[in-house]
Amino acid sequence: MARLNVNPNRMELSRLKKRLVVAKRGHKLLKDKQDALIKAFLERAREGKVLRExxxxxxxxxxxxxxxARAQTLPAMLEQALMISGAKCNLQVGRQNVMSVLVPVYTVEQGGSPVNYGLATSLGSLDVALERFAALIPRLIALAAKEKAINLMAVEIEKTRRRVNALEHVLIPSFVETIRYITMKLDEQERSTLSRLMKIKEIVRSH
Known part of the structure; x- marks a missing residue:
């Protein structure tokens, strides 16, 4: 692992040790966040799969x-019946914070009736089909919100994973290697200084 390009002195050693502590703490927090995100992601993915099926x-x-209904109705009559809908759908979009990921929350308010045509000119099978479609709208929107949340969480998990890997395999090892290098340099300097002092002391004694 390549070490950082720094001056091997005690001030730099102290600074790197502090940065190493912060990096390890950050790594632990990101790792915990990643684990929690994956757990929440899997729960939502399972719920989304069941709902989609x-x-x-x-x-x-x-x-x-x-x-x-289409097979039993003339095309012109079917087109006229479906031309104007009496149903209304009001969608409100909110946000929910899930492990720092803002996922959408949709609230649906339905009004009116999907059957907005003369009952004398249409068949009951068309009424049933339109009412069944209208009843599914809230659940379809709930599925859309759930799948959007799953996509957003997947992106955040990937970002967090890259940060965790960068800290674990690049930054922290480079700090450790640089600290070891500076410590060795300082030890060498200390031994060299001690050796010079001993020689000076011998010279002084010999005179």
């Missing part, structure tokens, strides 16, 4: 109902 099954049933 449920919604895919229910959407398939909704499409079957709609295909049945």
């Amino acid at each position: 449920e919604l895919e099954g229910e959407l398939a049933e909704c499409y079957k109902s709609f295909l049945l």
Whole structure:
């Protein structure tokens, strides 16, 4: 591991030791954050998988109902029935802090009725299909929020992992190597100084 390019003196040694303590503390905090993020990520991923599978099954049933209604209705009548919707959907977006990751929280308010046409000119199968689609909207939005949160957390986990690896495999080892190098240099200087003092003392005694 390459050491840092610094002057081998006691002041630099003291400064590096303090930086090493801070780096180790930061590494531990980031490691704990990474572990907590991964745990939260896996929980949300499992919940998202279950919700997606449920919604895919229910959407398939909704499409079957709609295909049945379309097969039983003239295209012009179907187009006229679906031209203007009476249903309204108000979406409010919030944010929730999950381990320093701001994940979206969507609140849905539905109003009106998806059935906004004359009942005498349409079949009941179309009413059923539209009502089933409308009932799925809150859960679809909840799935979108959950999957967006999963993506954001995955990005944050990757960033945190890179920082942890940089501290663990680059910065901390370079501090340790530099401290060892400075300590060896200072020991050499101390031995050299002691040797010179002993020689000076011998010269003084001989005179």
